[in-house]
Amino acid sequence: MWPLPGARASRCLLGSLRRAAPPPPPSPPRRAKCNLTAYMPEAGGFEEVRSPSQLQRFSVSSGERFWAAAARHRLSWISDFHTVQDCDLARGRIKWFDGGKLNVSVNCLDRHVHANPEKVALVWEKDEPGSEVKVTYGELLEMTCRLGNLLRRRGVKKGDNVTIYMPPCPLAVASMLACARIGATHNVVFAGFSAEALGERIRDAQSCAVITANQGVRGGRLIELKKTVDAAVSSCPQVRNVLVAMRTENPVEFTHKDVDMEEEMRAEEVVCEPEAMDSEDPLFLLYTSGSTGKPKALVHTQAGYLLYAALTHRYVFGYHDGDVFGCVADIGWITGHSYIVYGPLANGSTTVLFESTPVYPDPGRYWETVQRLKINQFYGAPTAIRLLLKYGDEWVQKYDRSSLKTLGSVGEPINTEAWEWYHNVVGDGRCPVVDTWWQTETGGICISPRPSDPDAEILPGMAMRPFFGINPVLMDMAGNKLTSNNISGALCISQPWPGMARTIHNDHQRFIETYFQPFPGHYFTGDGAYRSEKGYYQITGRLDDVINVSGHRIGTAEIEDVLNQCPAVAESAVIGFSHDIKGQAVFAFVVLKESVEASQADVTRELSGSVTKKIAKYACPDHIQFVQRLPKTRSGKIMRRVLRKVVERDPGGLGDLSTMEDPTVIQDIIQGHRDLLEVNQRERQ
Numbered sequence: 001m002w003p004l005p006g007a008r009a010s011r012c013l014l015g016s017l018r019r020a021a022p023p024p025p026p027s028p029p030r031r032a033k034c035n036l037t038a039y040m041p042e043a044g045g046f047e048e049v050r051s052p053s054q055l056q057r058f059s060v061s062s063g064e065r066f067w068a069a070a071a072r073h074r075l076s077w078i079s080d081f082h083t084v085q086d087c088d089l090a091r092g093r094i095k096w097f098d099g100g101k102l103n104v105s106v107n108c109l110d111r112h113v114h115a116n117p118e119k120v121a122l123v124w125e126k127d128e129p130g131s132e133v134k135v136t137y138g139e140l141l142e143m144t145c146r147l148g149n150l151l152r153r154r155g156v157k158k159g160d161n162v163t164i165y166m167p168p169c170p171l172a173v174a175s176m177l178a179c180a181r182i183g184a185t186h187n188v189v190f191a192g193f194s195a196e197a198l199g200e201r202i203r204d205a206q207s208c209a210v211i212t213a214n215q216g217v218r219g220g221r222l223i224e225l226k227k228t229v230d231a232a233v234s235s236c237p238q239v240r241n242v243l244v245a246m247r248t249e250n251p252v253e254f255t256h257k258d259v260d261m262e263e264e265m266r267a268e269e270v271v272c273e274p275e276a277m278d279s280e281d282p283l284f285l286l287y288t289s290g291s292t293g294k295p296k297a298l299v300h301t302q303a304g305y306l307l308y309a310a311l312t313h314r315y316v317f318g319y320h321d322g323d324v325f326g327c328v329a330d331i332g333w334i335t336g337h338s339y340i341v342y343g344p345l346a347n348g349s350t351t352v353l354f355e356s357t358p359v360y361p362d363p364g365r366y367w368e369t370v371q372r373l374k375i376n377q378f379y380g381a382p383t384a385i386r387l388l389l390k391y392g393d394e395w396v397q398k399y400d401r402s403s404l405k406t407l408g409s410v411g412e413p414i415n416t417e418a419w420e421w422y423h424n425v426v427g428d429g430r431c432p433v434v435d436t437w438w439q440t441e442t443g444g445i446c447i448s449p450r451p452s453d454p455d456a457e458i459l460p461g462m463a464m465r466p467f468f469g470i471n472p473v474l475m476d477m478a479g480n481k482l483t484s485n486n487i488s489g490a491l492c493i494s495q496p497w498p499g500m501a502r503t504i505h506n507d508h509q510r511f512i513e514t515y516f517q518p519f520p521g522h523y524f525t526g527d528g529a530y531r532s533e534k535g536y537y538q539i540t541g542r543l544d545d546v547i548n549v550s551g552h553r554i555g556t557a558e559i560e561d562v563l564n565q566c567p568a569v570a571e572s573a574v575i576g577f578s579h580d581i582k583g584q585a586v587f588a589f590v591v592l593k594e595s596v597e598a599s600q601a602d603v604t605r606e607l608s609g610s611v612t613k614k615i616a617k618y619a620c621p622d623h624i625q626f627v628q629r630l631p632k633t634r635s636g637k638i639m640r641r642v643l644r645k646v647v648e649r650d651p652g653g654l655g656d657l658s659t660m661e662d663p664t665v666i667q668d669i670i671q672g673h674r675d676l677l678e679v680n681q682r683e684r685q
């Protein structure tokens with residue numbers, strides 16, 4: 001059964017919650033003044049602020065006042081904090097709202113149940129189209145409480161870690177919130193990782209329990225989740241229990257550690273006392289790939305993270321009460337944590353859990369879902385947009401998208417063509433597109449347009465402006481701050497904000513070295529950015545994706561942008577390889593659109609001409625290899641590291657492929673590379 005049958009908010013549940021829940025937040029001072037109070041109620045008390053854009057500057061210059069007001073207005077506290085922030089970035093000390101106590105699950109559930117237990121919290125868009133399941137706030141609270149009690153009864157305590165290996169589904173959300181309720185941290189691992197990758201993460205996180213499902217269903221195919229967990233857990237002696245939910249009817253073998261999760265949940269109480277957590281107690285670990293290939297877990301804490309997720313969700317997407325928010329990411333990615341679960345639920349939204357793929361059963365899936373669920377804000381990745389663009393406009397136009405108000409993009413730079421298509425075709429030119437830049441480390445969106453600000457223009461392919469409390473700075477390689485406009489540099493953020501990660505699990509030294517030592521006193525993002533004449537930001541990509549051709553530094557993203565603008569190209573990936581004369585030379589991998597009839601030789605000529613014209617001769621690729629697909633991570637980031645190994649003809653050194661969406665891609669590329677070399681050889685003879 002999925003989700004639990006008959007899970008209704010009963011009277012007794014509500015009665016006891018009324019006792020357990022903290023008092024309502026103090027109401028903000030009433031001071032009628034322009035429309036700023038309507039825009040952001042807690043800003044009403046800032047005498048000197050008159051408009052949303054002034055508010056951004058105020059939030060940076062008077063950060064403590066801004067964040068204190070936001071924290072008291074938007075979160076329910078068990079006890080108030082005494083210190084807004086206590087941070088020393090150079091030492092890696094980051095503390096927000098010290099002295100405060102709260103419970104994240106109470107903030108995401110109980111207070112909304114008080115207001116309206118029947119409001120829909122989750123719409124689970126299952127893999128099978130047209131079979132969505134709605135879960136109300138009352139039901140989600142009940143699931144969370146039963147699961148919290150079950151975890152406690154199985155010995156999970158405050159401070160323990162629980163690994164969640166599940167596709168997006170209500171029980172996965174309830175699992176995250178149940179951990180938060182009892183003070184355990186969660187570690188959500190994308191339900192596509194191999195047993196080896198999963199085992200490594202379970203061991204590193206020292207999880208005492210794992211929550212999974214018998215099988216997953218994605219794009220019509222079954223995924224053997226439980227078997228993968230069995231293989232992983234066989235080398236994780238510290239795991240005492242594996243809780244198994246049934247996503248399909250196919251039975252799986254149970255071992256001595258396994259617990260029939262839904263069966264045992266039914267026997268649990270529907271009330272679960274929330275743990276009073278300190279603001280800075282950890283909330284979750286989340287693994288992300290580092291430059292070394294060894295995954296590292298970022299740690300986020302309670303109050304600051306939740307506040308930042310909620311505020312960005314509200315103001316970046318222009319979310320309003322009653323909207324249906326559709327983020328189609330996976331919950332195993334920070335995007336899923338902040339914009340499927342924590343931000344939307346803290347704001348009492350209806351949030352969509354998308355279990356399927358953009359092309360199942362056909363390339364109209366997203367837009368059919370938008371029509372059926374009446375989604376108001378749609379948030380997806382450029383990789384999916386580029387893929388769908390290849391199939392043509394009919395798949396979009398077939399469906400009614402009039403519910404859409406905002407379109408969001410995340411994960412990589414969105415090239416101009418994809419941006420325009422998203423804006424003009426998907427949004428009928430009607431909906432602002434928000435290109436949102438952020439990272440696992442930042443907890444929430446840091447640079448992005450804010451269409452809710454009436455004065456703010458949006459330009460294609462640009463992340464535009466910093467969010468409240470964010471002060472971006474660009475640095476040159478010598479560590480000097482670049483103060484002018486129309487300039488590129490290393491993107492840093494010069495003061496702490498509540499959503500930032502607090503440490504790397506078990507490696508605080510690595511945390512300091514990676515993020516705070518390169519530019520002392522600043523948070524270093526690892527990305528490069530360009531600041532335009534008007535002061536708008538454009539993210540150019542990871543700085544380690546910069547190549548140097550005959551002394552000219554160029555970002556792979558700049559060359560890719562030119563290639564992608566050619567009508568024949570669906571997408572591309574550029575890398576540098578060592579070259580006797582030039583030091584480094586450019587190698588381009590190109591995926592053509594399905595409809596292309598021109599010969600590869602013609603396309604090659606066109607692409608070279610275009611790069612010469614728009615950038616320079618030196619940036620022209622020495623080789624262009626046409627491929628069916630590019631190697632990507634689950635969240636759509638191109639794995640240039642792997643392509644580099646192919647070009648260096650070092651397939652043995654491909655490194656950690658656990659984050660790769662489909663490892664079979666790489667064999668085709670290796671074969672194609674051999675063929676290309678042969679052809680080039682023959683041509684030279």
Ligand code: 7RM
Pocket residue numbers: 288334335409410411412413414435436437438439440441463525526527539540541542635
């Ligand atoms: C949310 C997320 C972070 C890295 C980041 C960038 C790249 C993300 C954009 C982007 C250009 C964007 N977290 N990135 N968003 N680049 N424009 N709008 O993706 O930790 O998985 O990745 O992703 O390089 O540093 S993440």
